[in-house]
Structures are given as structure tokens and as C-alpha cells.
Amino acid sequence: MxxxxxxxxxxxxxxDFNLAYGRSWEKAFGVKPRLVNPNAYWAVDRWGVPRLTGAALDRLRATFDDEFWTTVPxxxxxxxxxxxxxxxxxxxxxxxxxxxxxxxxxxxxxxxxxxxxxxxxxxxxxxxxxxxxxxxxxxxxxxxxxxxxxxxxxxxxxxxxxxxxxxxxxxxxxxxxxxxxxxxxxxxxxxxxxxxxxxxxxxxxxxxxxxxxxx
Known part of the structure; x- marks a missing residue:
């Protein structure tokens, strides 16, 4: 009914975008980020990574492609x-x-x-x-x-x-x-x-x- x-x-x-974000960080920079706060709402706080600007931000954003959006757990x-x-x-x-x-x-x-x-x-x-x-x-x-x-x-x-x-x-x-x-x-x-x-x-x-x- x-x-x-x-x-x-x-x-x-x-x-789980936050988990996928950690994978994208590793893909962009070749370094697996360390989980520092599993209770953090925002991905950058969960992984303890810096807030990026400029070329570094563009590099990370480039990983948010079709492959990324089809593989979020x-x-x-x-x-x-x-x-x-x-x-x-x-x-x-x-x-x-x-x-x-x-x-x-x-x-x-x-x-x-x-x-x-x-x-x-x-x-x-x-x-x-x-x-x-x-x-x-x-x-x-x-x-x-x-x-x-x-x-x-x-x-x-x-x-x-x-x-x-x-x-x-x-x-x-x-x-x-x-x-x-x-x-x-x-x-x-x-x-x-x-x-x-x-x-x-x-x-x-x-x-x-x-x-x-x-x-």
C-alpha cells in the first residue's frame, strides 16, 4: 500500500562523505590523513587536515569527479x-x-x-x-x-x-x-x-x- x-x-x-573525503585527500596529496576526531561533524576536523586555498584546494577539488561521486560508502x-x-x-x-x-x-x-x-x-x-x-x-x-x-x-x-x-x-x-x-x-x-x-x-x-x- x-x-x-x-x-x-x-x-x-x-x-559517509567524511570517510570518502579522507580517501580523496590521500588521492590528491599521496598521504593518508590521520583520523583525529571520529565525532567531528566536518571532514577537515575529523581528519585534522588544514583548510586549503589556492592551487592546493583546486588539486583536492579535482578529485571530486564522477568516480568520487559513484563510490561514496x-x-x-x-x-x-x-x-x-x-x-x-x-x-x-x-x-x-x-x-x-x-x-x-x-x-x-x-x-x-x-x-x-x-x-x-x-x-x-x-x-x-x-x-x-x-x-x-x-x-x-x-x-x-x-x-x-x-x-x-x-x-x-x-x-x-x-x-x-x-x-x-x-x-x-x-x-x-x-x-x-x-x-x-x-x-x-x-x-x-x-x-x-x-x-x-x-x-x-x-x-x-x-x-x-x-x-
Whole structure:
């Protein structure tokens, strides 16, 4: 029984961009970075590498090619979480802030990993007052939108359930007054999936998500 559409962000929700970033650093500079903080939200903080400018930044960015965007690994539990949602009757679409020229690569990445997702929609990553994903979501009209970056909840229509994935707490932008934009908060997609399906099964829209404390 079809129940509706759920829109999912990719990096930080479905895919482990931070792990892939470490591989790209090694590819660009021939040195494997050392993991210094597994709880860091941003990749540069996780690997303890400098913030680059100029030619060095261009060299790193050159590694973010089709091969990169087709080989980002899945976050633990994310594939099963998506299958749980599909088995409950939901259709999944990925709404991802990346250049549109990599849209097909991202879809191939997800499908090669076994995600039950047939469509990827790329948006820009403009840090404006309104989420660059809001316009796409207005057209899609999903029941829920799941992202791990709080600013991307800005401007999302209130009829859409905006679920925030908190994930890694150190240096996280997911804090402050704007947390009120999130309809619910979850540690990861697996937790959201289990909660959402239970919430719908019992017909209780007031069922509260259980979020573990961050460290």
C-alpha cells in the first residue's frame, strides 16, 4: 500500500562523505590523513587536515569527479533503514546539494550500494536565508524530508515533516534557536526510520522521537 513520498539528503544521511573525503585527500596529496576526531561533524576536523586555498584546494577539488561521486560508502544502517521505509509503503527520493552534472553519478552510487532509490534531484548549496532544497520540496510535496544540516530546513513548508539527523556532535551546526525548525530529531536514519514506521503504524503523530544525548 502506497503511503507517500519521503525525501532524503545524501551526505550525512545516506552516505559517509567524511570517510570518502579522507580517501580523496590521500588521492590528491599521496598521504593518508590521520583520523583525529571520529565525532567531528566536518571532514577537515575529523581528519585534522588544514583548510586549503589556492592551487592546493583546486588539486583536492579535482578529485571530486564522477568516480568520487559513484563510490561514496553508505552510512552504517542506512540501506536497511531505507528498505524498512519502502516495505512500509513509502517511495524514496534523494534531494542532494551537489552540482547537477553529478546527479547521475550519485544515483548510480546509491543503486550500486543497494539503496531502493530511483531518483536523485540535485540542488545548489547556497547558504542563503532559505534552503536551496525548499523549492524542490515544494514541488515534490513529500510527507517527510530528512537532512543532517539544520540550515537546509529553513523555508521548508510546515506541512512537510522536517526530520533532522544530528549525527556527529563536535562542531555541529545543528544547534541553537533554529532547532525549532525540526519537526523531530534523530541520531541517524536508522533511528528515524524505525520511529517513523512505528508512528504511522500506531496512528500516533504525537509519538516523540528518542534522541540519545550527544557527547
Amino acid at each position: 502506497y503511503r507517500g513520498l519521503i525525501a532524503l539528503d545524501a551526505d550525512g544521511v545516506l552516505l 553508505a552510512i552504517d544502517g542506512a540501506i536497511d533503514a531505507c528498505h524498512t521505509l519502502c516495505e512500509a509503503g513509502y517511495e524514496l527520493v534523494c534531494v542532494s546539494a551537489l552540482p547537477s552534472k553529478f546527479e547521475a553519478a550519485r544515483l548510480k552510487n546509491l543503486q550500486d550500494l543497494g539503496f531502493p532509490i530511483k531518483r536523485v534531484i540535485a540542488t545548489d548549496n547556497d547558504q542563503a536565508s532559505v534552503s536551496p532544497k525548499a523549492q524542490v520540496l515544494d514541488v515534490l510535496k513529500p510527507e517527510a524530508f530528512v537532512d543532517d544540516y539544520l540550515p537546509y530546513l529553513k523555508g521548508v513548508h510546515p506541512d512537510i515533516h522536517s526530520a533532522l539527523i544530528l549525527r556527529d556532535p563536535h562542531g555541529s551546526p545543528n544547534q541553537g534557536a533554529d532547532l525549532s525548525l525540526a519537526s523531530s530529531q534523530h541520531v541517524n536514519l536508522a533511528q528515524f526510520s524505525a520511529w517513523w514506521v512505528q508512528r504511522r503504524a500506531v496512528g500516533n503523530d504525537s509519538l516523540q522521537a528518542q534522541v540519545q544525548p550527544t557527547t
